[in-house]
Amino acid sequence: MFEQQIINGLTLGAVYALIALGYTMVYGIIQLINFAHGEIYMIGAFVGVMMVTILGQGFFVSIIAAMMVCMILGVLLERVAYRPLRKSTRLAALISAIGASIFLQNAMMLWKGPQPVGFPQVINDAIYHIGSVEVTKVQLIILATSAVLMAILNYIVKYVKIGKAMRAASQDYDTASLMGININRVISFTFAIGSALAAAGGVLVGIYFNTVEPLMGVMAGLKAFCAAVLGGIGSIPGAVLGGIFLGVAETIGIAAGFSTYKDAIAFSLLIIVLLFKPTGLLGKPIQRKV
Template sequence: MSSFVEQFLNGLIPGSIYALIALGYTMVYGIAKMINFAHGDIIMVGAYILLIGLNASGVPTWLAIVLAIAGCGILGVVIEKVAYKPLRNAPSLAVLITAIGMSYFLQNLFLVIFSSKGKSVPRFIHVKDFKIGDITVSGNMIVTLIVTIIIMILLTVFINKTKLGSALRAVSEDKGAASLMGINSDLMISMTFAIGSALAGVAGILWVSMYDKAYPTLGAIPGIKAFVAAVIGGIGSVPGAMIGGIALGLVESFTKAYISGELVDAFVFGLLIIVLIFKPTGILGRKRIEKV
């Protein structure tokens, strides 16, 4: 039984990080109707900014964290302006290829600057481990969980209860109509990229706090997995991203524990394909009907 709980926790933690990343995918897809393939790599950039901050003398930890999150938010906005905005009326294939190009650009830029070797990130979260019976819950896990829950609540409130949030929803529903109502849709899109990327920054920080290494392809796998999570939960849906992220983390952890470590990817991506075949809109997604 205790091993089951342990596996559950082992899945819950990366799962909640996936959920944070998936939120970015979902928000961007909801408003810009595109898959921001480079989203995963923003995690990596966040990790490197944090690393530089932590290693620089005289920079307190909290500042390094803030810089990493802000840096990611700005990067997201810049990417949108430079690479995606000019393609707003282009075919979706062109946008997707550009996004893949952007992902590769970030990975290889950091590879050229920092080399492919991983750099260790010093421990920066100092929270004591926690024991329930014979199960140890590490301090990092607790922090990750708390941070994720707080962000989820804040984001839900922001989207559903604030004026900006309803403007955001309006643009995602119908950009043209929202513009006619006086909503600046470009600004809303920028804001979405900023929030989504900042969340990726948070995810990057939590990720290196767990696995304590930064390397250029760090974001690729969690990025893709989080995307899978977003699709499973129903892309465009915020609660869907949370459910999808955590579900994915659990599937991974249980497959690893009870079936085979090598088959984790086969299960995760197999799950994606099954969801897409039988419920293409995901668990909480809405159907979009094409007009003839």
């Protein structure tokens, strides 16, 4: 049964990783915990639902549409709520992020009501047997989609000009701007990519659990943030590792009978890791500068 839990955990972990990537990229450049990121994920899931129910589209079109909408939303969010506060204290930006998060949750509740909305079946699910392990078609699609998106992200960050600029800005913000990198463009781009990945995560979760709701982003966002910190915030491989680690640990924890403590598993892991490795699994150690 252990192998089965690994498969289930990987599926959940892939989604955590997709959300965690947005947190980690934004934090890497502007040291902001974008608390409204969970709401972007939620809105992505809702866009997916609407694409299927209202426009009758399939999985592929729906997920692309959700990613596009959330890209625009993420860029707007940064423009309105964070850019004016870039020179202010971290807490001021954080409160603005919390305000934006409350706003987006309530906007969605006003529009769709607070009740969960069913995600219509877009994929004819099937079960495959590999040895003793059962894998559903939906799980395979989640894993494959996540892997493709992460590969694309990796390509952008390593080989495309704007991606290289992102890495430069996260290494040294000031020097990057002195080298002629348009920091505002880089930040907008980072929000766009991060939001698109979160939206994809939202649609995938909708398909997996067959339901979406306006408050779904709160806990998922928080846990994905834990995953990002766990892996080493600012590190892209760290976010993937943290997300998968968290997803697997949570699934195994539930299977082991700790389901009522489910929400505490992520935080306990986070605390244990940080106490031994204060900057996360793949984070660079902080030098105390005098």
